[in-house]
Amino acid sequence: MSLDVDIQATLGRFKLDAQLQAGQGATVIYGRSGSGKTSLINAIAGLSRPQSGRITLDEQVLFDAALGINVPVHLRRIGYVFQDARLFPHLNVADNLDFGTRYADASLGKNHRKTVIEMLGIGALMQRRPGALSGGEKQRVALGRALLTAPRLLLLDEPLAALDTQRKEEILPYFERLRAQGGPPMIYVTHDMSEIVRLADHLCVLRDGKSVAQGTAEDVLADPANMKLIGVQDAGALITGVVDHHASDGLSGIRLSAGMLFVPRMAVTVGTSVRIRIRAQDVILSLSEPKDMSSQNVLPAKITAIREGASSGFAIALSCGTDRLLARITARALAQMELKVGQNIWAVLKANAMPPNAIAPS
Structure with missing residues (x-):
């Protein structure tokens, strides 16, 4: 997988001018609140349209302002896990998961669904509705729904931010397993340095809407020039x-x-x-x-x-x-x-x- 992003957007008073190159594994987008992390992945997903720039995924042009190209969300084959899960409250877990298969390759069939359910340990939850789930269970179901779209790329927007420490420790191993077992490439948004330790192969640091450092996690964090960007406490x-x-x-x-x-x-x-x-x-x-x-x-x-x-x-x-x-x-x-x-x-x-x-x- 190869993702190449170079976009510019004005969102009210906020200006985004971000570049991102990502490949296999987990690429973490790191930055303080308001740095543009969510704005960047929303543009990749097609949920927002930049004013200028270009986005390509595996040599397919998803967005090009100059050429007037903007591939619809449902045709990009990108999975998205939001911070607040965003499950359909009127549907049970099984129906929420099935919603994720609407745009997947039909050839994947029941075996793929079974594999995802077993990996996430949500088989016992199938008849429950979201209101009867814990925060950790909701995020596992949301991840399952995203995986059942058979995505080329998985976007995760601070999926653990709303969870307490115990629930975070419940969910993180599933992301680690996806990374270790060659699951879909991940773009993972966080401002938590401990999640970088657990997941990051590559790291992109955003500050005030701009990409200020990126490369392997080891290279970015070991560079003394980046200490101010990471922050004294986290460097x-x-x-x-x-x-x-x-x-x-x-x-x-x-x-x-x-x-x-x-x-x-x-x-x-x-x-x-x-x-x-x-x-x-x-x-x-x-x-x-x-x-x-x-x-x-x-x-x-x-x-x-x-x-x-x-x-x-x-x-x-x-x-x-x-x-x-x-x-x-x-x-x-x-x-x-x-x-x-x-x-x-x-x-x-x-x-x-x-x-x-x-x-x-x-």
């Missing part, structure tokens, strides 16, 4: 490792390219590949190898870039073996330590600074 890097062992003291050891990382015990089997988000503000730098300290996580690193950040701070990009980290330090610390690009240094990480929602199977 950090994604690294990948393999669960090496589970210790009796409640920690799990994850083997990285630069050494061992200890995190709160994970409920995954040894040998599992995992992706870990390490926030820049949770990385401490030392000129010499720290000894006799409480932190168990000390990794050798090299400074690859130094960028001035927000609030008189600096973003320090580090290479740790084949992984990359970000650290956020003050201007005073930078001057006192006389840090320079190419300098060897030590990165200290707190195990408790990596909660369960910052770690996910890769």
Whole structure:
């Protein structure tokens, strides 16, 4: 799948000038409220019409303002899961799901429907109406309805935003399974960094209606130039490792390219590949190898870039073996330590600074 978007639109006082390139897997559109995330995917779905620009999906032109092309919504073969599910309240679950098959290829038949129902675990809900469903159940049904259209592309507009933590944890594994099992490519809108850790192959950051950064999730998050765009509290890097062992003291050891990382015990089997988000503000730098300290996580690193950040701070990009980290330090610390690009240094990480929602199977 190949999606290419370059559109411009004026929506009241808001101006959208966004570019997006997406392929297989999950592409996450990230940004603060009001940055244009929903406006962008509504244009992809055909729910709104930009003033100018072009949208292509698998070389099919869905929209071209100059040529006067605007393919109707029902002919784009794009599934859409809204934040509030938007199930038909007068229909039961079975009928809501069947509505999704209206524009699907008839050859998919009952087996495809059965597979989707089993994957989402909604077989017992078929005779209920939406008013009798929990928030998590509604979103599973909404996802099933979208999948039963046999979409070329799946759009998800902050599908977990209205759910509490328990319901989010109920739904996220289904999105992870779709991604892992080669389901339809996803464009996933969120402002929650933990969902990026769990799902993102690619990342597009929107700010004030403009695409300000995009690429692989690892590249975008590890670039110190993007710290201001992501936000000081959320800025950090994604690294990948393999669960090496589970210790009796409640920690799990994850083997990285630069050494061992200890995190709160994970409920995954040894040998599992995992992706870990390490926030820049949770990385401490030392000129010499720290000894006799409480932190168990000390990794050798090299400074690859130094960028001035927000609030008189600096973003320090580090290479740790084949992984990359970000650290956020003050201007005073930078001057006192006389840090320079190419300098060897030590990165200290707190195990408790990596909660369960910052770690996910890769």
